[in-house]
Amino acid sequence: MTGSTDVSFIKRGVSSFWRGILGLVVAIGGISLVANFAYQFFTGEVVVTFVKPDGRGYVFNIENQSPVDQVIKSFRVVPDTSQKFVYRVTKNIFAEQTKEGVSIPGGNESYVPAFEFKELNGVTVKAKSKMNFKIPPLSSREYLAPESAMMFVDYETASINETVGYFERLLADIQPRSGKKRVRYFVSENYWSVVNNDVNAVKVACRDNDLFAKSSVCD
Secondary structure (H helix, E strand, O other): OHHHHHHHHHHHHHHHHHHHHHHHHHHHHHHHHHHHHHHHHHHOOEEEEEEEEEOOEEEEEEEEOOOOOEEEEEEEEEEOOOOOOEEEEOOOOOOEEEOOEEEOOOOOOOOOHHHHOOOOOOOEEOOOEEEEEEEOOOOOOOOEEEEEEEEEEEEEEEEOOHHHHHHHHHHHOOOOOOOEEEEEEEEEOOEEEEOOOOOOHHHHHHHHOOOHHHOHHHO
């Protein structure tokens, strides 16, 4: 009887031991999973990058590096209105000499179609995925192209998951992570370069083009 009790006790002890080990493994795996999710949540962002010019427009890429689906709440291309831009004429046109100077076909005033781009608003970008999109040209005139210009790309994203979205809003106040982004681009010869310092578009054009440097704008 005594030997039987000892064997039963040993079996129960071994069984409890392995259940404990299994529980520990599951617990460690769960902690690891949560830690990995948290790490990706804090380090994974929604990133917008320039890809290439396409006709008169531009191809960009948006990548969701986070572990949760993100919705684009707003996306805008905004000219830096604090400075002037330089555009070049891409084909022969007939200009008119007036008392005020030279007038080009359609008048000397134009607008930036890219500023009206809102097609990304409300679009969902899946977790760990990316997609290309195209924004309109920087001039409504087909014969004008930006030679030297400063642009901002402003966008805001939020998690589809309500719980994660709550923490995102909470963390936005202490700034370890924010869904609002502003990227500053210098546009030259239809190529968009990210810049973090102050760049004057007119001064760059005067520096890089010796013919333009002789104009009164560069005096």
